[in-house]
Amino acid sequence: MAILTFAxxxxxxxxxxxxxxxxxxxxxxxxxxxxxxxxxxxxxDTERLFKxxxxxxxxxxxxxxxxxxxxxxxxxxxxxLKASFHIYSGSFGKKWFGFAQNIIPETAALVFDKNExxxxxxxxxxxxxxxxxxxxxxxxxxxxxxxDTIAAIGNKYPDKMLAIDTTSSMAGIFLDFSLADxxxxxVQKCFGLPAGLxxxxxxxxxxxxxxxxxxxxRYNSLNFMLENAxxxxxxxxxxxxxxxxxxxVLADLPNIAKVNxxxxxRMRILEEIVEQSPALDxxxxxxxxxxRTVLGVGGEEKFIKQIKAxxxxxxxxxGSGYGPLKPTSFRIANFPALNDDEFEQLIAFLKxx
Amino acid sequence: MAILTFAxxxxxxxxxxxxxxxxxxxxxxxxxxxxxxxxxxxxxDTERLFKxxxxxxxxxxxxxxxxxxxxxxxxxxxxxLKASFHIYSGSFGKKWFGFAQNIIPETAALVFDKNExxxxxxxxxxxxxxxxxxxxxxxxxxxxxxxDTIAAIGNKYPDKMLAIDTTSSMAGIFLDFSLADxxxxxVQKCFGLPAGLxxxxxxxxxxxxxxxxxxxxRYNSLNFMLENAxxxxxxxxxxxxxxxxxxxVLADLPNIAKVNxxxxxRMRILEEIVEQSPALDxxxxxxxxxxRTVLGVGGEEKFIKQIKAxxxxxxxxxGSGYGPLKPTSFRIANFPALNDDEFEQLIAFLKxx
Numbered sequence: 001m002a003i004l005t006f007a008x009x010x011x012x013x014x015x016x017x018x019x020x021x022x023x024x025x026x027x028x029x030x031x032x033x034x035x036x037x038x039x040x041x042x043x044x045d046t047e048r049l050f051k052x053x054x055x056x057x058x059x060x061x062x063x064x065x066x067x068x069x070x071x072x073x074x075x076x077x078x079x080x081l082k083a084s085f086h087i088y089s090g091s092f093g094k095k096w097f098g099f100a101q102n103i104i105p106e107t108a109a110l111v112f113d114k115n116e117x118x119x120x121x122x123x124x125x126x127x128x129x130x131x132x133x134x135x136x137x138x139x140x141x142x143x144x145x146x147x148d149t150i151a152a153i154g155n156k157y158p159d160k161m162l163a164i165d166t167t168s169s170m171a172g173i174f175l176d177f178s179l180a181d182x183x184x185x186x187v188q189k190c191f192g193l194p195a196g197l198x199x200x201x202x203x204x205x206x207x208x209x210x211x212x213x214x215x216x217x218r219y220n221s222l223n224f225m226l227e228n229a230x231x232x233x234x235x236x237x238x239x240x241x242x243x244x245x246x247x248x249v250l251a252d253l254p255n256i257a258k259v260n261x262x263x264x265x266r267m268r269i270l271e272e273i274v275e276q277s278p279a280l281d282x283x284x285x286x287x288x289x290x291x292r293t294v295l296g297v298g299g300e301e302k303f304i305k306q307i308k309a310x311x312x313x314x315x316x317x318x319g320s321g322y323g324p325l326k327p328t329s330f331r332i333a334n335f336p337a338l339n340d341d342e343f344e345q346l347i348a349f350l351k352x353x
Numbered sequence: 354m355a356i357l358t359f360a361x362x363x364x365x366x367x368x369x370x371x372x373x374x375x376x377x378x379x380x381x382x383x384x385x386x387x388x389x390x391x392x393x394x395x396x397x398d399t400e401r402l403f404k405x406x407x408x409x410x411x412x413x414x415x416x417x418x419x420x421x422x423x424x425x426x427x428x429x430x431x432x433x434l435k436a437s438f439h440i441y442s443g444s445f446g447k448k449w450f451g452f453a454q455n456i457i458p459e460t461a462a463l464v465f466d467k468n469e470x471x472x473x474x475x476x477x478x479x480x481x482x483x484x485x486x487x488x489x490x491x492x493x494x495x496x497x498x499x500x501d502t503i504a505a506i507g508n509k510y511p512d513k514m515l516a517i518d519t520t521s522s523m524a525g526i527f528l529d530f531s532l533a534d535x536x537x538x539x540v541q542k543c544f545g546l547p548a549g550l551x552x553x554x555x556x557x558x559x560x561x562x563x564x565x566x567x568x569x570x571r572y573n574s575l576n577f578m579l580e581n582a583x584x585x586x587x588x589x590x591x592x593x594x595x596x597x598x599x600x601x602v603l604a605d606l607p608n609i610a611k612v613n614x615x616x617x618x619r620m621r622i623l624e625e626i627v628e629q630s631p632a633l634d635x636x637x638x639x640x641x642x643x644x645r646t647v648l649g650v651g652g653e654e655k656f657i658k659q660i661k662a663x664x665x666x667x668x669x670x671x672g673s674g675y676g677p678l679k680p681t682s683f684r685i686a687n688f689p690a691l692n693d694d695e696f697e698q699l700i701a702f703l704k705x706x
Contacts, residue, residue, distance in 0.1 A: 010593065012384055018375050022371050025366070028355025030363070031355075031547075032363060033363055035362075066589065069589045099572070103571075194384075220572070237548045239548060241595075
């Protein structure tokens with residue numbers, strides 16, 4: 001039996017995937033051409049499910065990419081006119097900034113502490129920046145930026161475009177997609193699927209901007225992708241299997257409001273354990289900036305080592321801390337694919353500390 | 354039951370995939386982190402299998418990308434110093450040329466007829482070009498360029514780098530990898546796997562060239578990929594599932610010499626049927642330029658329509674012709690994942706014409 005992983009990287013997948021794979025094989029989906037009606041119907045239906053289950057606005061477009069990292073490049077290459085302004089507190093926000101800066105050296109950033117709530121009133125972003133980049137859920141340090149904060153930034157800068165990294169939160173919590181023009185994620189997190197597929201969602205305003213910029217001819221030019229997507233096709237031979245699995249998983253999901261309630265409920269249980277434990281500490285002390293889908297637990301290097309080893313003995317893998325936080329923290333993915341028994345097992349383990 | 358596809362796009366997959374998926378699920382491969390030992394061992398072992406089963410030279414490096422199209426961009430972006438010179442006869446060769454020209458306007462091409470064997474003696478490629486791009490197997494018009502021709506071009510231009518598109522032939526026929534520095538393919542063709550993974554194989558000379566050019570910082574910069582590959586990791590969260598399936602399929606394969614013999618034998622049987630048929634014609638009349646993994650059958654528009662419809666009635670899908678050849682031809686993928694019963698079914702069907 002495989003170890004049960006609570007890592008917020010590629011994470012636990014939905015239990016029904018072997019059945020869905022079998023169906024895909026028997027129906028010939030694994031051999032389906034991406035210019036065929038079979039694929040176009042699958043794409044169309046998957047987009048419909050994003051709108052129905054995740055409350056994505058009707059006029060937004062779903063696009064498939066290979067990874068969240070690829071989305072970083074697409075946004076800067078195809079959408080940014082002058083430069084983007086990045087607001088972040090952790091490693092993935094910093095990497096996004098680095099990718100953008102490589103293409104446009106004038107890219108700038110505001111780095112804030114993981115326990116610091118963004119004060120939108122104090123934010124000063126000049127006319128040299130036409131896109132604001134926000135890491136809504138920062139997987140590396142287990143923080144989040146709320147819908148309310150995104151709304152406030154959008155209200156303050158209605159002329160700038162907002163691009164939101166929700167790699168580890170989309171399909172796990174309620175996101176108000178109407179607040180921004182560009183949203184992206186990876187399927188190996190809250191979607192509970194194998195890695196190898198990136199999600200990019202764009203508003204009509206973002207599509208217009210891409211056309212206005214007119215960038216084309218590159219492998220991942222957004223205009224090239226949009227041209228194909230207009231016919232529910234992709235610009236390259238896509239991972240049809242993963243798109244099929246995504247479709248099936250979305251169809252099973254309750255509405256995002258329900259998913260959100262369960263995510264919140266589980267996170268409150270986890271938080272209570274940390275609060276009441278003499279040994280466990282929050283990596284993020286400010287409740288307002290604490291991620292709902294990834295819990296960071298901090299502690300002494302020796303203790304972190306020990307608890308991870310004891311979890312492994314019981315068949316569970318805690319996610320390591322990320323980057324500089326590796327020795328003094330571990331992370332728990334509070335993703336929907338975790339079933340109730342598995343969550344109980346986690347609770348029982350943590351309660352002993 | 355799904356229809357049996359003979360299309361040379363995404364094509365018939367290996368029958369054992371559902372078992373392998375089940376194993377991947379049970380072993381936790383679907384949740385494996387791409388920075389973990391589990392993944393690094395899988396990558397290392399897959400590279401070993403490429404060398405053992407496909408006769409890739411020991412000092413060549415295996416890299417994973419998302420698609421063959423992405424490889425086009427990587428080659429021009431990270432390896433070409435001045436410009437590349439493209440030799441092609443069909444639509445995919447032309448597309449590769451287009452991608453390269455978008456990045457480097459000085460890119461040039463020699464277009465030859467599908468029935469024309471390349472006369473290497475007459476070839477004139479000047480000093481302005483440092484990479485020669487050859488579509489070894491052109492999926493769109495069912496032609497090929499032989500190992501001998503690649504060898505002759507390499508001998509004539511020892512200072513230029515050779516990049517070879519084997520999207521629809523790698524793992525189906527014997528390729529002498531020592532003859533060129535860059536080879537690429539897609540797994541949804543002769544590897545008999547679901548789409549979503551590109552293969553890129555580079556020689557030590559190509560690695561040196563990438564370092565000399567020093568291009569970096571883009572999503573698919575070769576130097577970024579090579580840095581990660583040195584530790585058997587990837588530059589992005591990869592399609593671990595497909596890499597696992599690739600590993601299992603390669604392990605099952607006999608040596609490429611045996612695979613090649615079977616591919617040739619089956620193609621000879623198919624060719625004999627076309628030769629003896631009063632109704633069927635070769636799309637490629639010159640035997641020397643005819644692909645061994647994709648057979649193109651030409652005919653009157655009405656006849657092509659009819660034979661495709663009759664195949665569908667019997668549960669078989671012939672591949673459509675490509676681009677301008679669509680109404681007057683169909684294509685048959687002679688790929689190894691086809692089992693003997695399926696091949697017999699195809700033969701019986703074609704013999705009736």
